[in-house]
Structures are given as structure tokens and as C-alpha cells.
Amino acid sequence: MSRTPHQGGARGFLALLRLTRFPNALTTIADLAAGVAVGIAAGGRAPSFGDAVLQSIGLVTLYMFGMGLNDWVDRAKDARLHPTRPLPSGDLGENAALATVIGTLGFGLAVGLSLGGASAATTVGLVLAILAYDLAARGHGPWGALAMGSCRALAMGLGVTLAGAPASLDALAPPLAYGAAVAALTWVSLWEDRRPSAGERRVGLAVFATAWIATVATSPRFGFAALAVALLVVLVTAPARRHPPIWGLVVRNAVFALPLLDAVVAAAHEDLGRAGLAVIAFIAARLAARTIGRRGS
DSSP states (O other): OOOOOSSSSHHHHHHHHOOOOOHHHHHHHHHHHHHHHHHHHHHHHOOOOOHHHHHHHHHHHHHHHHHHHHHHHHHHHHHOTTTSHHHHHTOOOOOHHHHHHHHHHHHHHHHHHHHHHHHHHHOOOOHHHHIIIIIITSSSSSHHHHHHHHHHHHHHHHHHHTTTTTTTTTHHHHHHHHHHHHHHHHHHHGGGSSSSOOHHHHHHHHHHHHHHHTTTTTTTHHHHHHHHHHHHHHHHHHHHHHHOHHHHHHHHHHHHHHHHHHHHHHHHHOOOHHHHHHHHHHHHHHHHHHHHHHHOO
């Protein structure tokens, strides 16, 4: 079926959600929830409901900004390599895409700055990390992986600062380890386009597993949490044990499993309520992905 350029209405809205990877953006709510759980355990306090909701919306829009900017920068390349994406397919006009990028940046940044203090500083750091990834580091191997990892570390860090936790190892270690886990995932994603050597594969998967388990290393319930994360890693990396390995499926599994990792982090810090919220974010992301994929095709 031919596509009509610059669709409006429901089709255009679905294209906008695809451009900004809205289902994946929902997973950042789990990052924030886990960060708040870490922050409370490290000596902070529960934020108000209003601040938590506002920061969640702000974080989701900043993720959407990053993904929208990514496709805006790559629109010429995607016309050759990914012609079905919203911009090259004509499902979304360039002006609408640019307005979305600017609008999500403005809203997300305004939310973070309105909360003041460490939350404002962390928000600015997150915006800078997103810009660094989209405009400079992406496509440059380890630098791109580190930049992406920094983005998700700062997303969890927003939860820690929202709880007002004092700077300490207990407050900082989980977000840093989470960033390392996402950096390792980003590195594995590079294997979709090239075949890694046996040695690189072993080292990469070992670092991947170690980084994921390290997210709960300083938690009060490390034993239970480490077993839960190890099981999650085994399930996520199952396609890597096929012949040949299906790295794209490993990456897809891992991206959608990040809220479950967040849930374990929250539970390991004795916050079952926010662990449940992370699971809800996981379910919402999966449902949104299926709905948008089905209706946007």
C-alpha cells in the first residue's frame, strides 16, 4: 500500500509516537521509581505525589526528545537504510518532527528546572548527555555506549535527587551501575551489524551480566536481588545461545526488561510499592509497543 506524505489525524499521531519511541520512553518511569527507592534507603524521603508525577512526565518527554532528535539527525541516512520510519516514509512531516523535538526538550527541561536544586542540575546533565549521544558519540563504539549509559544513569539519578538523598556510596552506586548495565547493552547492540569474535562475545556478555548484578550490590537484600537479576540476565540473553546468535532479539529483550531490573532494584531496597510501579511501567511499555506497532503499520 502506498503511503500518503505527511499524514494527519490518528495516523500522524501514531507516527509521532513511533518517532519518539513512546513505548520505550515509558520505561524511564521505572528508572525514576527505582531511583526514589534508592534515595529513600540512602537517607532521603519520599517526594510528594505531585512532584513524582511531574518528574515522571518530564523524564518521559526528555526520552522522547532524545529519540526524536536521533531520527531528525539521521533522516537522510534513514531514507536509504530505514525507509519505513516516520520521516522517510512521509508519515510525519519534517516540520512536525522538529516541533516535537523542540517541544519535548522545552517541557522536560522546564519540569526539571522547576523542581530546583539537585533535580535541576541532574536534568541539565541529562539533556547534555542526550545531546552528546545524538550529535557526537553515537556510532563511535565505546563512546556511544558510555553516553547512552550516562543517560540512563542520570534518569535513575533523578529519582535519587527527587528523594533528596545525601551524596553517599549507597545513593550513587546503583545509578552508576545501572548506567554501566545500559552501556554494556549498547555495546552488545553493535553486534547486530557485525559478528563479534568469540573472545569479544565472552567478555561482552560477562561484563553485561556483571553490570546488571552490580545494580543491587549495595542493597540491603543483595542475596535475593542478585539471584533475581541473574535469572533475568539468563532469560534476556537466551537468543545469544542460538546458532547463530540473534543479537537484535537480545537487545530488544533487554530494553524492555530494564523496568524489571528497576523493580528488583526497588525491591532490594525494601520498597515494594515502587517495585510494583516499575512492573506497571514494564506492562504499559509492552502494551503500548503492541498497540502502536499494530495500528501504525
